[in-house]
Amino acid sequence: MAMTLLLLLCLTGHVFALKPPDVDCLVVHLQSVQCWWNTLAPPEVNYTFFGRFSSCIFSNECPSYVTENGTRTGCLLPYNSKTDRFSTFCTLLQYGNSSHKQELELKSKVKLNPPIHVTVQMGSDFNLWYYWNQTAYNCVENEVRISTNGKNWDISHISSGRQFYTINMPSPSSMYEMQVRSRLADQCGQSVIWSEWSNPVTWGSNNGTDTTAQVGALNSVWTPVLSVIGLCVLILLAVTLLHYERVRIILLPVVPKPSPVHHDIQDWIQISKSLKESFSQSYNERTCPVQEYHPVSQTDGGSLHSSTSSLSSSDNLDQSGLSSPCSSTSSTSTVLESSEEPEQVSV
Incomplete structure (x- = not known):
């Protein structure tokens, strides 16, 4: 009984050991298809491999095996058309009576x-x-x-x-x-x-x-050129600034700064000298003689004499050539008073 059980276990283990592993494949540089079946562990036997696109009916065995330590671990197949990878790729791995068939999509498995x-x-x-x-x-x-x-x-x-x-x-x-x-x-x-x-x-x-030397030579040529261009730009900016500063001073005169010391506004207003003198104040005016005339009493002969003397005095003032306004006013008032006196006399 024990021997039978041991024999059964050995046969079962041998069967499990002969189960073909999974196969992985990819398209290499659109020139060939590479497949391998040693991803998990090196195979113990030499498997036979078949593979083709579009059909799982196999006729040709792998033309070129990849070996490791004398054991087949992979296969290289020709890639006949650039559009083959868009079709399903069928594989068959077998050893004796054991076989393992797969269908792979290699569209996204292209390695250049x-x-x-x-x-x-x-x-x-x-x-x-x-x-x-x-x-x-x-x-x-x-x-x-x-x-x-x-x-x-x-x-x-x-x-x-x-x-x-x-x-x-x-x-x-x-x-x-x-x-x-x-x-x-x-x-x-x-x-x-x-x-x-x-x-x-x-x-x-x-x-x-020599690339570094070439860069150094180019830099040595461009450095003085760029320096001259920069200097010209600075000079142009300075000339432009001075020109516009002059225009600004002419069109917009500088307003003087107020001073705590009192100055006459005429000192900085730009007016002519003659116009300035016309506004100057003068306190030296000619005197104006003023005379008062009192009413004359109404007596016989005296009123006529007074009127006559008043008129004569007025005539003398007019003839003296006084040009002041006061003199003309005094004369007028004298004449008026004198003219009133004869009316009183006539009454």
């Missing part, structure tokens, strides 16, 4: 080779330009990583259709190291698998190329 011919050069615009080549670049997007002076990588995404990258105004005293990788873009059925990074290219103070 790393970009080639990666170069770097300093452009005439003083920018650093990186170039590379990749198959079907219109369907490929790229990623570039840059390390400056051996520090951490900075990754930048490059859209499809471009196979170059620019570093604006790099420092000649710094060391730049760049790598690039690729994958299929969305417009061509995007892949989730990136290629390996390309070989690094370097540029900078330690690269021993």
Whole structure:
């Protein structure tokens, strides 16, 4: 009984050991299909592998096996058409009477080779330009990583259709190291698998190329030119400022600052000298003689004499040539008083 049980366990374990493992596949650079079945552990036996697109009816065995320590671990199959990956890929792995069939979708499982011919050069615009080549670049997007002076990588995404990258105004005293990788873009059925990074290219103070010398020569030429241009701009600004300052002074005279000391407003008003003298105050005026005349009593003969003397006095004042207003007023008042006296006499 014990021997029977032991024999049954051995046969069962042998059966489980012969169960074929799962197969994983991907399209390599749109040129071949690579499959492997050693993901979990190395296989114990040499399996036979079949695979094809669009149909699970197998006729041809794997043309090229990948081996490890004499054991088959994978297979390489030709990729006949660029549109094959949009179809289902069928696989069959078997050993003796055991077999394992799978259906895989390889549309998003395309791995490109790393970009080639990666170069770097300093452009005439003083920018650093990186170039590379990749198959079907219109369907490929790229990623570039840059390390400056051996520090951490900075990754930048490059859209499809471009196979170059620019570093604006790099420092000649710094060391730049760049790598690039690729994958299929969305417009061509995007892949989730990136290629390996390309070989690094370097540029900078330690690269021993003539690029640094070229940049130094260009800088030595442009430095005096830019200095002369800057000096001309400063002179032009100074001339313009002086011109507008002169115009401002002419059109808008400066208002004098009020002083605590009292000054005549005529001292700073711009008026002519003759007009200024006409406003000057004069306190030297000619004297005006004033005479009072009292009423004459109404006596015979006396009133006529008084009137006559008043008129004669008035005539003498007029003849004396006095030009003051006072004299004319006195004369008028005298004449009026005299004219009144005869009326009294006539009464």
